[in-house]
Every structure is written in C-alpha cells, then in structure tokens.
Amino acid sequence: MRLTISEFARRVGLAPSALRFYDDCGLLPPAEVDATNGYRYYDPSQADRARLLRDLREIDLPLPEVRVALDAPAAEVAELVRSHLRTLEAKSTATRTAATRLLTHLLSQQTTALLGGPELASAIRQVTPTAATDADAGEFAAALSCVLVELSADEITFVATDRYRLAVRTVRPLEFGGARGRVLVRADELAGLTRWVAAADVVRVEVDGGLTLVRGDESRVLRVVDAEYPAYEQILDGLTPPACRVVVDRVALLDALAGRDVVALDIDAESLRIGDEVKLDAIGTGAVRIGFTASLLAAALEASVGPDVLLEIGEPARPVVVRSADQGTFTTLVMPVRLDG
Numbered sequence: 001m002r003l004t005i006s007e008f009a010r011r012v013g014l015a016p017s018a019l020r021f022y023d024d025c026g027l028l029p030p031a032e033v034d035a036t037n038g039y040r041y042y043d044p045s046q047a048d049r050a051r052l053l054r055d056l057r058e059i060d061l062p063l064p065e066v067r068v069a070l071d072a073p074a075a076e077v078a079e080l081v082r083s084h085l086r087t088l089e090a091k092s093t094a095t096r097t098a099a100t101r102l103l104t105h106l107l108s109q110q111t112t113a114l115l116g117g118p119e120l121a122s123a124i125r126q127v128t129p130t131a132a133t134d135a136d137a138g139e140f141a142a143a144l145s146c147v148l149v150e151l152s153a154d155e156i157t158f159v160a161t162d163r164y165r166l167a168v169r170t171v172r173p174l175e176f177g178g179a180r181g182r183v184l185v186r187a188d189e190l191a192g193l194t195r196w197v198a199a200a201d202v203v204r205v206e207v208d209g210g211l212t213l214v215r216g217d218e219s220r221v222l223r224v225v226d227a228e229y230p231a232y233e234q235i236l237d238g239l240t241p242p243a244c245r246v247v248v249d250r251v252a253l254l255d256a257l258a259g260r261d262v263v264a265l266d267i268d269a270e271s272l273r274i275g276d277e278v279k280l281d282a283i284g285t286g287a288v289r290i291g292f293t294a295s296l297l298a299a300a301l302e303a304s305v306g307p308d309v310l311l312e313i314g315e316p317a318r319p320v321v322v323r324s325a326d327q328g329t330f331t332t333l334v335m336p337v338r339l340d341g
Contacts, residue, residue, distance in 0.1 A: 001044060002032060008042035012050035019050075027067060028053055052077075059084060093231040100182055110208040111178035113151055115171055117215070120205075121198035123158045123169040124190055126303045126330050130167035131160040131187030142227040146184040151207060152176070159232050160187060164296055166232060166319070166333040167303060174202065181207045184225040193220055235333065239321065242312035246284030248272050250309040253280060254301045260294040264339050267313070290316050291339040297322075300332040 009016045022028040023040065028050055030040035042050075049070060056066045061084050069077045132144035148159040153176040158169045193213060197203050200215040211222045246267050256278045257263060266273040268287040272280045290313060301309060304324040312321035319333040 002041040003044065005030070005040045005042065008046070008050070011044075012047050012054060014050060014054050022053060025063065027063070027070065056081075060088070089231075089234060093234065097228070100180070110206055111151055111181045112176070112207075113156055113173040113205045114175040115156060115173055115203050115205060117197050117200035117203045119171050120203050121194050122305075123171050123330075124194045124197065126305075127158045127160045127167045127169050128187045128191040129160075129299060129303060130162060130165045130332070132162035142225060143184060143229045145187060146225050146227070146229070147187045147190050148182060148184055148229050148232070149205075149211065150180075150182040151205070152180045156205070159229075161230060161232060163230075164293075164335045165300060166235060167300075167331070168232070168236070169330045171329070178207075183207055183211050184227055184229060185211055185222040186225065189222050193222075196220065235319065236331075240314040240318060242286070242314050242321070244284065244286030244288040244313040245310065246272060246282045246286075246313075247308050247310050248280050248282045250301055250304055250307060253309065254298055256280070257294040257298045257301075262291055262337055262339075263294045263297070264289060264291050267311070286313075288313050288316065289339070290320070291337045292320075292334065293337055296334055300334050303332060304330065 003011065005016045005019055009019055014022075019028065019030075019040070019042075023030060028046065031043040031046065032041040033039070034041070053066065053070060056069055059081065061069070061081070065080060065084070069080050072080070127147055131147060132141075144162055146160075148157075150157040150159070153173070155170045155172055158167075158171070160167050196215065197213065204214040206212040206214060210224050213220045213222070244267055246269070253272065256274055260274075263274050266289050267282065267284070269284050270282060272282045300322040304322065306324050310321075310323040312323065314320075316336055317338070319335055322332040322334055324330050
C-alpha cells in the first residue's frame with residue numbers, strides 16, 4: 001500500500017512541504033515518484049523514520065547530525081540527543097545571562113529592595129561560608145570567591161558555591177522597585193558587614209552599577225565583580241527525586257563528625273549510624289550507605305538552623321540536599337565521596 005504525501009504527512013505529523021524538503025535533502029526520499037506527474041508516494045514502513053526525523057528537528061538538532069542519527073543505533077541516538085541538550089542548556093544559560101546584563105544596562109533606573117536587617121544578616125551568615133577561598137579554584141576562580149545576588153520583586157536570592165558545596169538562601173523583600181538584576185560581590189566583603197546589617201531593623205539594597213547597602217543615614221558600598229557565575233539553576237533542576245529522606249538531630253550529627261576525616265553514614269528509616277560508635281535516631285524513608293568529607297558536611301550543618309536537619313539523598317555519587325527542617329528558604333548541596341569497598 002502506498003500513501004500520498006498528504007496522507008503520509010497526516011500520519012507522521014509533518015507538513016507536506018517539510019516532506020518535500022527532506023526529500024530534497026536526501027533524508028527521507030519517498031518510496032516511489034510518479035514519473036509522469038512527479039507525485040510522491042510513501043510506504044507505511046517509513047513512518048518510524050519520519051517520526052524520528054520530526055522529533056530530532058523539533059529539538060533543533062542540526063541536519064548533519066540528524067543525518068547521522070537516522071541510521072544510528074538507538075543508544076548512539078540517545079547520546080547524541082543528550083549532547084545536544086547539554087549544548088542547548090549552555091547556550092540558554094549564556095543567553096539568559098547576556099540578556100539579563102543587557103536589560104540591566106538598558107533599564108538604567110536604580111533597582112532597590114528593602115529587607116529586614118536580621119533576616120539579611122542570617123542569609124549572609126548561611127551563604128558566605130560556602131564561597132571558595134582558594135584563588136586557584138579553576139575555571140570560575142573569580143566568581144567562586146563571590147556571592148551571587150539576584151534581585152526580583154518576588155525574592156532576593158543569595159548563592160555561593162566552592163564546587164563541592166552549594167548554598168542558596170532566598171529572602172522576600174518588604175519593598176521592591178526597578179528592574180530585575182543580578183550582581184556578584186566578594187563573599188568576604190559581604191560577610192564583613194554581617195553585624196552592621198544585623199543591627200538594623202531594615203536595610204535598603206541598591207543596585208546601580210554597584211551594590212550599596214543603606215542603614216538609616218549610613219551606607220556601605222560593595223565592589224561588584226565582573227565574572228561568569230556557574231549555572232547553579234541547572235544543578236538544582238537536575239536533582240533526581242530522593243531515594244532516601246531522613247530527619248536527624250542536627251547538633252548531635254554535627255558533634256559526631258568532630259575530629260573525623262571521611263565518614264560513612266548508614267541510614268535507614270529509623271536511624272543514622274557512623275560505624276559502631278554512633279547511632280542517632282532518625283525519621284524518614286529509604287535506606288542508603290553514603291560517604292562524606294566530614295568537614296564539608298559539618299559546614300553545611302553549621303549553616304543550618306533549628307534542632308533538626310533534613311537530608312535528601314538520590315544516588316551516592318550525586319549532590320545531597322541538606323535542608324533546615326524549619327527554614328525552607330535555605331538549601332545546601334554537599335557532594336558525597338566514594339567509599340572504599
């Protein structure tokens with residue numbers, strides 16, 4: 001049975017004009033062409049190839065790569081798609097960053113946000129210790145020693161990472177004016193203003209080429225660093241659903257980590273154990289054995305607040321989410337380590 005180009009187009013979800021184009025490109029030639037009138041006819045067995053071609057083009061895969069994928073094994077096509085998605089994500093991040101920078105420049109009106117002083121001080125205390133202190137921190141060396149501050153009418157977000165940990169804290173502004181924006185400021189300079197900020201009922205954050213904190217009739221200006229910041233949103237968006245979620249006593253776990261190097265945590269729904277010497281009561285779901293550099297996990301626990309902490313663990317080689325059980329606006333990610341054996 002042969003199908004006309006219109007019939008085949010409806011079956012596979014492609015326009016007849018697209019089928020003609022793919023014929024001209026040699027990607028999907030018809031099964032038969034009438035020599036007298038040039039009408040194209042397709043075989044139903046070509047439908048799977050046409051649908052794959054349609055899907056590959058819908059994700060904007062370039063034609064040379066589509067040509068390879070159409071005749072490749074499924075595993076190779078899957079890897080080609082994953083590679084293309086990584087490229088698209090990188091381009092999207094670069095485009096978003098450039099667009100934000102351009103809009104901030106074009107909308108020259110000053111961005112202002114009014115924050116509670118104690119809450120801002122709390123955010124600074126929680127986030128700044130996660131920034132890198134090593135000047136040779138790799139590709140993002142200049143950025144990793146900074147805190148990223150993102151400002152919008154809904155929330156002000158503070159982000160810091162040293163590649164092994166990621167801390168994110170959001171604060172809802174009391175007032176907001178101007179355009180959305182984002183700036184990088186040195187973590188050590190921001191941390192140095194913690195007490196000054198905490199002493200105020202409210203602090204006004206101003207962004208106009210630089211970042212200024214205003215308390216009453218006093219102000220402090222922070223240097224803005226011009227550097228590309230890692231795409232932390234992709235890390236958060238890429239987290240897999242946790243296989244294990246457990247709530248434990250934060251202080252007790254912190255005490256148990258003291259003086260240790262690498263620790264193995266054996267976790268189930270009722271307990272968290274470190275070797276034979278430490279057993280803490282826990283409440284949760286799932287079970288896992290996972291390793292950490294004790295100092296990194298301890299730093300995340302110290303930045304948290306409240307008596308309890310929630311650990312969300314996906315795979316042993318993926319970042320572990322550490323949340324304050326009673327403060328959902330603060331999240332820390334900690335990379336686990338491989339355990340021998």
